[in-house]
Amino acid sequence: MLPSHRVRRFTGPLxxxxxxxxxxxxxxxxVLASAIASVVLPGRxxxxxxxxxxxxxxxxxVAGLLTAGVLWLRAGFGRRLHTPAxxxxxxxxxxxxxxxxxxxxxxxxxLRLVTDGESWSPLDDGVPGSTNAMVVLSRHAGPGDSFLLVxxxxxxDHLRQPRIVLKDALQLxxxxxxxxxxxxxxxxxxxxxxxxxxEDAIADLARDLGEEDALLIFPEGANFTPRRKVxxxxxxxxxxxxxxxxxxxxxxxxxxxRPAGVSAALGAAPHADVVFVAxxxxxxxxxxxxxxxxxxxxxxxxxxxxxVPADEVPQDRAEQTDWLYRWWETIDAWIxxxxxxxxxxxxxxxxxxxxx
Numbered sequence: 001m002l003p004s005h006r007v008r009r010f011t012g013p014l015x016x017x018x019x020x021x022x023x024x025x026x027x028x029x030x031v032l033a034s035a036i037a038s039v040v041l042p043g044r045x046x047x048x049x050x051x052x053x054x055x056x057x058x059x060x061x062v063a064g065l066l067t068a069g070v071l072w073l074r075a076g077f078g079r080r081l082h083t084p085a086x087x088x089x090x091x092x093x094x095x096x097x098x099x100x101x102x103x104x105x106x107x108x109x110x111l112r113l114v115t116d117g118e119s120w121s122p123l124d125d126g127v128p129g130s131t132n133a134m135v136v137l138s139r140h141a142g143p144g145d146s147f148l149l150v151x152x153x154x155x156x157d158h159l160r161q162p163r164i165v166l167k168d169a170l171q172l173x174x175x176x177x178x179x180x181x182x183x184x185x186x187x188x189x190x191x192x193x194x195x196x197x198x199e200d201a202i203a204d205l206a207r208d209l210g211e212e213d214a215l216l217i218f219p220e221g222a223n224f225t226p227r228r229k230v231x232x233x234x235x236x237x238x239x240x241x242x243x244x245x246x247x248x249x250x251x252x253x254x255x256x257x258r259p260a261g262v263s264a265a266l267g268a269a270p271h272a273d274v275v276f277v278a279x280x281x282x283x284x285x286x287x288x289x290x291x292x293x294x295x296x297x298x299x300x301x302x303x304x305x306x307x308v309p310a311d312e313v314p315q316d317r318a319e320q321t322d323w324l325y326r327w328w329e330t331i332d333a334w335i336x337x338x339x340x341x342x343x344x345x346x347x348x349x350x351x352x353x354x355x356x
Contacts, residue, residue, distance in 0.1 A: 001191060002168055005181075012174030013065055020062050023055060049108045056104040064097050064175045068182075081182050091154070091161050094179055098151040109299075113148070116304045116338075132310065133209035134160070135265050137324075138277040139254055139331055140218040145279045145301075152303060153214050160214040163205045165198070165261065199264035206269040215265055215272070219257035219324065232256050247325050253335040257328045259321040266313060266320065274308040278331040280338055302338050306330070 003011065023030065030051055037047035071089055075081045105111055138149055153160040164180070168187035171177040180187075186201040206215050222228055229248070232255050236244045248256035266272070280302050306327070314320045
Protein backbone atom coordinates (compact mmCIF):
# COMPACT_ATOMS: atom_id res chain seq x y z
CA MET A 1 0.00 0.00 0.00
CA LEU A 2 1.25 3.48 -0.84
CA PRO A 3 1.97 6.03 1.90
CA SER A 4 -0.76 8.62 2.29
CA HIS A 5 -0.86 11.79 0.22
CA ARG A 6 0.27 13.88 3.20
CA VAL A 7 3.20 11.57 3.98
CA ARG A 8 4.34 11.48 0.34
CA ARG A 9 4.28 15.26 0.10
CA PHE A 10 6.69 15.51 3.03
CA THR A 11 8.97 12.49 2.62
CA GLY A 12 9.23 12.48 -1.19
CA PRO A 13 10.85 15.91 -1.65
CA LEU A 14 12.93 15.42 1.50
CA UNK A 15 14.40 12.15 0.23
CA UNK A 16 14.96 13.68 -3.20
CA UNK A 17 16.90 16.65 -1.79
CA UNK A 18 18.95 14.28 0.41
CA UNK A 19 19.75 12.10 -2.61
CA UNK A 20 20.75 15.15 -4.68
CA UNK A 21 23.00 16.42 -1.88
CA UNK A 22 24.65 13.01 -1.48
CA UNK A 23 25.22 12.76 -5.23
CA UNK A 24 26.82 16.21 -5.26
CA UNK A 25 29.15 15.39 -2.35
CA UNK A 26 30.10 11.99 -3.76
CA UNK A 27 30.34 13.13 -7.39
CA UNK A 28 34.14 12.64 -7.76
CA UNK A 29 33.89 9.14 -6.28
CA UNK A 30 30.88 8.26 -8.46
CA VAL A 31 32.61 9.45 -11.61
CA LEU A 32 35.81 7.53 -10.81
CA ALA A 33 33.92 4.34 -9.93
CA SER A 34 31.79 4.62 -13.08
CA ALA A 35 34.86 5.15 -15.26
CA ILE A 36 36.54 2.04 -13.80
CA ALA A 37 33.34 0.01 -14.19
CA SER A 38 32.98 1.20 -17.79
CA VAL A 39 36.39 -0.27 -18.66
CA VAL A 40 35.34 -3.79 -17.68
CA LEU A 41 31.70 -3.64 -18.82
CA PRO A 42 30.69 -4.25 -22.44
CA GLY A 43 29.68 -1.24 -24.50
CA ARG A 44 31.09 2.25 -24.73
CA UNK A 45 31.31 3.85 -21.27
CA UNK A 46 28.12 2.14 -20.10
CA UNK A 47 28.39 3.03 -16.40
CA UNK A 48 29.39 6.64 -17.08
CA UNK A 49 26.43 7.11 -19.42
CA UNK A 50 24.06 5.69 -16.83
CA UNK A 51 25.53 7.93 -14.15
CA UNK A 52 25.17 10.95 -16.43
CA UNK A 53 21.52 10.17 -17.12
CA UNK A 54 20.82 9.56 -13.41
CA UNK A 55 22.33 12.94 -12.50
CA UNK A 56 20.39 14.76 -15.22
CA UNK A 57 17.13 13.09 -14.14
CA UNK A 58 17.83 13.90 -10.49
CA UNK A 59 18.54 17.56 -11.32
CA UNK A 60 15.34 17.78 -13.36
CA UNK A 61 13.33 16.25 -10.50
CA VAL A 62 14.63 18.93 -8.11
CA ALA A 63 14.07 21.72 -10.66
CA GLY A 64 10.59 20.44 -11.40
CA LEU A 65 9.61 20.40 -7.72
CA LEU A 66 10.94 23.93 -7.26
CA THR A 67 8.87 25.00 -10.27
CA ALA A 68 5.83 23.26 -8.77
CA GLY A 69 6.37 25.29 -5.60
CA VAL A 70 6.40 28.53 -7.58
CA LEU A 71 3.23 27.49 -9.43
CA TRP A 72 1.56 26.70 -6.09
CA LEU A 73 2.39 30.20 -4.81
CA ARG A 74 1.15 31.81 -8.05
CA ALA A 75 -2.09 29.87 -7.68
CA GLY A 76 -2.91 31.69 -4.45
CA PHE A 77 -1.19 29.16 -2.16
CA GLY A 78 -2.92 26.35 -4.01
CA ARG A 79 -6.45 27.78 -4.05
CA ARG A 80 -6.51 28.19 -7.85
CA LEU A 81 -4.55 25.06 -8.84
CA HIS A 82 -7.44 23.63 -10.87
CA THR A 83 -8.15 26.70 -12.99
CA PRO A 84 -7.44 26.51 -16.75
CA ALA A 85 -4.54 28.97 -16.42
CA UNK A 86 -2.87 26.91 -13.69
CA UNK A 87 -3.33 23.70 -15.68
CA UNK A 88 -1.74 25.26 -18.75
CA UNK A 89 1.23 26.39 -16.64
CA UNK A 90 1.69 22.89 -15.21
CA UNK A 91 1.46 21.29 -18.65
CA UNK A 92 4.03 23.77 -19.98
CA UNK A 93 6.42 22.90 -17.12
CA UNK A 94 5.93 19.18 -17.73
CA UNK A 95 6.53 19.66 -21.46
CA UNK A 96 9.89 21.34 -20.78
CA UNK A 97 10.93 18.69 -18.25
CA UNK A 98 10.01 15.78 -20.54
CA UNK A 99 11.78 17.44 -23.44
CA UNK A 100 14.95 17.76 -21.35
CA UNK A 101 14.74 14.08 -20.29
CA UNK A 102 14.30 12.91 -23.89
CA UNK A 103 17.16 15.10 -25.19
CA UNK A 104 19.46 13.76 -22.46
CA UNK A 105 18.52 10.17 -23.28
CA UNK A 106 19.03 10.66 -27.01
CA UNK A 107 22.45 12.29 -26.57
CA UNK A 108 23.83 10.07 -23.82
CA UNK A 109 22.65 6.79 -25.34
CA UNK A 110 22.81 7.77 -29.04
CA LEU A 111 19.15 6.94 -29.55
CA ARG A 112 17.20 7.79 -32.67
CA LEU A 113 13.43 8.18 -32.82
CA VAL A 114 11.64 7.21 -36.03
CA THR A 115 7.92 7.87 -36.35
CA ASP A 116 6.17 5.62 -38.85
CA GLY A 117 2.53 6.25 -39.55
CA GLU A 118 -0.35 8.37 -40.60
CA SER A 119 -0.88 12.01 -39.81
CA TRP A 120 -3.21 12.41 -36.86
CA SER A 121 -5.20 14.84 -38.94
CA PRO A 122 -8.12 13.53 -41.01
CA LEU A 123 -7.09 16.05 -43.65
CA ASP A 124 -4.10 15.23 -45.82
CA ASP A 125 -2.52 18.63 -45.30
CA GLY A 126 0.83 17.52 -43.90
CA VAL A 127 0.02 18.98 -40.48
CA PRO A 128 0.28 16.37 -37.72
CA GLY A 129 -2.35 16.39 -35.04
CA SER A 130 -6.10 15.85 -35.01
CA THR A 131 -8.13 19.04 -34.67
CA ASN A 132 -10.51 17.19 -32.35
CA ALA A 133 -10.45 15.67 -28.88
CA MET A 134 -8.56 12.38 -28.86
CA VAL A 135 -8.62 9.05 -27.05
CA VAL A 136 -5.17 7.47 -27.42
CA LEU A 137 -4.98 3.69 -26.99
CA SER A 138 -1.41 2.53 -26.64
CA ARG A 139 0.55 -0.65 -26.26
CA HIS A 140 1.99 -0.97 -22.74
CA ALA A 141 5.75 -1.41 -23.10
CA GLY A 142 7.51 -0.13 -20.01
CA PRO A 143 8.23 3.30 -18.53
CA GLY A 144 10.75 4.29 -21.21
CA ASP A 145 8.31 3.89 -24.08
CA SER A 146 5.54 5.51 -22.01
CA PHE A 147 7.70 8.60 -21.41
CA LEU A 148 8.41 8.68 -25.14
CA LEU A 149 4.72 8.57 -26.00
CA VAL A 150 3.69 11.28 -23.53
CA UNK A 151 6.54 13.46 -24.77
CA UNK A 152 5.32 12.98 -28.35
CA UNK A 153 1.79 14.00 -27.37
CA UNK A 154 3.02 17.12 -25.61
CA UNK A 155 5.79 18.32 -27.91
CA UNK A 156 5.53 21.40 -30.09
CA ASP A 157 4.23 19.41 -33.07
CA HIS A 158 1.08 18.29 -31.23
CA LEU A 159 0.78 20.41 -28.04
CA ARG A 160 -1.74 18.09 -26.42
CA GLN A 161 -2.71 18.18 -22.75
CA PRO A 162 -2.71 14.47 -21.88
CA ARG A 163 -4.96 12.90 -19.30
CA ILE A 164 -3.43 9.56 -18.35
CA VAL A 165 -4.74 6.38 -16.76
CA LEU A 166 -1.75 4.90 -14.92
CA LYS A 167 -0.71 2.74 -11.99
CA ASP A 168 -0.78 4.29 -8.53
CA ALA A 169 2.79 3.08 -7.80
CA LEU A 170 4.07 5.87 -10.04
CA GLN A 171 3.11 8.29 -7.27
CA LEU A 172 6.27 7.14 -5.49
CA UNK A 173 8.14 9.44 -7.89
CA UNK A 174 7.86 12.84 -6.14
CA UNK A 175 7.71 14.84 -9.37
CA UNK A 176 5.02 12.68 -10.99
CA UNK A 177 3.11 12.61 -7.71
CA UNK A 178 2.89 16.40 -7.51
CA UNK A 179 2.24 17.25 -11.15
CA UNK A 180 -0.07 14.41 -12.15
CA UNK A 181 -2.25 14.80 -9.06
CA UNK A 182 -2.69 18.48 -9.85
CA UNK A 183 -3.80 17.65 -13.39
CA UNK A 184 -6.75 15.52 -14.59
CA UNK A 185 -5.32 12.00 -14.45
CA UNK A 186 -6.39 8.76 -12.80
CA UNK A 187 -4.16 6.46 -10.75
CA UNK A 188 -5.50 2.91 -10.70
CA UNK A 189 -4.99 1.51 -7.18
CA UNK A 190 -3.29 -1.85 -6.77
CA UNK A 191 -5.76 -2.74 -4.03
CA UNK A 192 -9.38 -2.10 -5.03
CA UNK A 193 -11.81 -0.94 -2.34
CA UNK A 194 -15.45 -1.99 -2.23
CA UNK A 195 -17.45 -0.15 -4.86
CA UNK A 196 -14.38 1.04 -6.79
CA UNK A 197 -14.75 1.02 -10.58
CA UNK A 198 -11.92 2.32 -12.74
CA GLU A 199 -14.43 2.59 -15.61
CA ASP A 200 -16.28 5.37 -13.74
CA ALA A 201 -13.05 7.33 -13.21
CA ILE A 202 -12.07 6.90 -16.87
CA ALA A 203 -15.50 8.10 -18.01
CA ASP A 204 -15.12 11.18 -15.80
CA LEU A 205 -11.77 11.96 -17.44
CA ALA A 206 -13.22 11.55 -20.93
CA ARG A 207 -16.51 13.40 -20.52
CA ASP A 208 -15.25 16.95 -21.04
CA LEU A 209 -12.36 16.29 -23.44
CA GLY A 210 -11.65 19.37 -25.53
CA GLU A 211 -9.78 19.86 -28.77
CA GLU A 212 -6.47 20.36 -26.92
CA ASP A 213 -6.89 17.23 -24.80
CA ALA A 214 -5.87 13.60 -25.27
CA LEU A 215 -6.95 10.79 -22.95
CA LEU A 216 -4.18 8.17 -22.84
CA ILE A 217 -5.14 4.60 -21.92
CA PHE A 218 -3.02 1.44 -21.90
CA PRO A 219 -5.70 -1.26 -22.43
CA GLU A 220 -3.35 -4.15 -21.60
CA GLY A 221 -2.95 -2.84 -18.04
CA ALA A 222 0.67 -4.02 -17.71
CA ASN A 223 3.83 -4.78 -19.65
CA PHE A 224 3.89 -7.97 -21.68
CA THR A 225 5.52 -11.01 -20.09
CA PRO A 226 4.85 -14.68 -20.91
CA ARG A 227 3.52 -15.23 -17.38
CA ARG A 228 1.11 -12.31 -17.61
CA LYS A 229 -0.08 -13.54 -20.97
CA VAL A 230 -0.87 -16.96 -19.48
CA UNK A 231 -2.78 -15.34 -16.59
CA UNK A 232 -4.71 -13.07 -18.97
CA UNK A 233 -5.71 -16.02 -21.15
CA UNK A 234 -6.80 -17.98 -18.09
CA UNK A 235 -9.03 -15.09 -17.02
CA UNK A 236 -10.64 -15.04 -20.46
CA UNK A 237 -11.08 -18.81 -20.40
CA UNK A 238 -12.63 -18.62 -16.93
CA UNK A 239 -15.22 -16.19 -18.27
CA UNK A 240 -16.06 -18.51 -21.13
CA UNK A 241 -14.70 -16.16 -23.82
CA UNK A 242 -13.35 -18.85 -26.11
CA UNK A 243 -13.06 -16.64 -29.20
CA UNK A 244 -11.04 -14.07 -27.20
CA UNK A 245 -8.82 -16.89 -25.90
CA UNK A 246 -7.98 -18.01 -29.43
CA UNK A 247 -7.17 -14.47 -30.52
CA UNK A 248 -5.05 -13.80 -27.41
CA UNK A 249 -3.08 -17.00 -27.92
CA UNK A 250 -2.22 -15.96 -31.47
CA UNK A 251 -0.72 -12.61 -30.39
CA UNK A 252 3.03 -12.86 -29.75
CA UNK A 253 4.07 -9.48 -28.35
CA UNK A 254 1.05 -7.99 -26.58
CA UNK A 255 -1.42 -8.92 -23.87
CA UNK A 256 -5.11 -9.14 -24.78
CA UNK A 257 -6.69 -5.70 -24.36
CA ARG A 258 -9.23 -5.08 -21.62
CA PRO A 259 -12.21 -3.42 -23.27
CA ALA A 260 -14.10 -2.09 -20.22
CA GLY A 261 -12.06 1.08 -19.71
CA VAL A 262 -11.92 1.77 -23.45
CA SER A 263 -15.71 1.42 -23.77
CA ALA A 264 -16.18 3.74 -20.78
CA ALA A 265 -14.01 6.40 -22.40
CA LEU A 266 -15.63 6.11 -25.83
CA GLY A 267 -19.11 6.13 -24.32
CA ALA A 268 -18.37 9.30 -22.36
CA ALA A 269 -16.62 11.01 -25.30
CA PRO A 270 -18.36 9.93 -28.53
CA HIS A 271 -17.07 13.15 -30.12
CA ALA A 272 -13.40 12.09 -29.73
CA ASP A 273 -11.19 10.72 -32.48
CA VAL A 274 -9.18 7.59 -31.62
CA VAL A 275 -5.46 7.10 -32.15
CA PHE A 276 -3.90 3.65 -31.78
CA VAL A 277 -0.22 3.67 -30.88
CA ALA A 278 2.48 1.02 -31.09
CA UNK A 279 6.07 1.57 -30.04
CA UNK A 280 9.10 -0.62 -29.66
CA UNK A 281 12.72 -0.34 -28.61
CA UNK A 282 12.61 0.06 -24.82
CA UNK A 283 10.08 -2.60 -23.79
CA UNK A 284 12.76 -4.78 -22.16
CA UNK A 285 13.67 -2.02 -19.67
CA UNK A 286 11.25 -2.27 -16.74
CA UNK A 287 13.62 -2.34 -13.75
CA UNK A 288 16.97 -0.86 -12.72
CA UNK A 289 18.53 -4.29 -13.31
CA UNK A 290 17.12 -4.32 -16.84
CA UNK A 291 18.60 -0.87 -17.47
CA UNK A 292 22.02 -1.98 -16.23
CA UNK A 293 22.05 -5.19 -18.27
CA UNK A 294 20.38 -3.92 -21.40
CA UNK A 295 21.30 -0.25 -21.71
CA UNK A 296 20.04 0.87 -25.12
CA UNK A 297 22.86 2.46 -27.14
CA UNK A 298 22.99 3.38 -30.80
CA UNK A 299 19.45 2.15 -31.24
CA UNK A 300 16.49 3.27 -33.31
CA UNK A 301 13.23 3.56 -31.39
CA UNK A 302 10.08 3.19 -33.46
CA UNK A 303 6.71 4.83 -32.86
CA UNK A 304 3.68 4.06 -35.03
CA UNK A 305 0.14 5.43 -34.89
CA UNK A 306 -3.12 4.90 -36.73
CA UNK A 307 -5.87 7.54 -36.82
CA VAL A 308 -9.58 6.64 -36.61
CA PRO A 309 -12.08 9.55 -36.87
CA ALA A 310 -14.88 9.65 -34.34
CA ASP A 311 -17.61 8.81 -36.84
CA GLU A 312 -15.87 5.49 -37.67
CA VAL A 313 -15.65 4.27 -34.07
CA PRO A 314 -18.19 1.50 -33.27
CA GLN A 315 -20.76 2.40 -30.62
CA ASP A 316 -22.03 -1.07 -29.75
CA ARG A 317 -20.05 -2.68 -26.90
CA ALA A 318 -19.63 -6.06 -28.61
CA GLU A 319 -18.53 -4.38 -31.84
CA GLN A 320 -16.10 -2.20 -29.89
CA THR A 321 -14.50 -5.26 -28.29
CA ASP A 322 -14.04 -6.99 -31.66
CA TRP A 323 -12.73 -3.72 -33.16
CA LEU A 324 -10.25 -3.31 -30.27
CA TYR A 325 -8.96 -6.87 -30.69
CA ARG A 326 -8.52 -6.34 -34.44
CA TRP A 327 -6.43 -3.26 -33.80
CA TRP A 328 -4.38 -5.10 -31.18
CA GLU A 329 -3.71 -7.82 -33.73
CA THR A 330 -2.51 -5.08 -36.12
CA ILE A 331 -0.20 -3.71 -33.40
CA ASP A 332 1.14 -7.20 -32.70
CA ALA A 333 1.89 -7.73 -36.41
CA TRP A 334 3.63 -4.33 -36.63
CA ILE A 335 5.85 -5.19 -33.64
CA UNK A 336 6.78 -8.50 -35.30
CA UNK A 337 8.09 -6.75 -38.40
CA UNK A 338 9.60 -3.73 -36.65
CA UNK A 339 11.22 -5.20 -33.54
CA UNK A 340 12.65 -8.16 -35.50
CA UNK A 341 13.33 -6.84 -39.02
CA UNK A 342 16.00 -9.43 -39.66
CA UNK A 343 13.42 -12.20 -39.25
CA UNK A 344 10.81 -10.77 -41.58
CA UNK A 345 9.96 -8.18 -44.11
CA UNK A 346 10.61 -4.49 -43.73
CA UNK A 347 8.01 -2.61 -41.68
CA UNK A 348 5.37 -0.43 -43.29
CA UNK A 349 6.93 2.99 -43.30
CA UNK A 350 3.97 5.18 -44.18
CA UNK A 351 4.68 8.84 -43.55
CA UNK A 352 8.14 8.84 -41.95
CA UNK A 353 9.60 11.62 -39.89
CA UNK A 354 12.98 11.08 -38.26
CA UNK A 355 14.28 12.91 -35.22
CA UNK A 356 17.76 12.42 -33.91
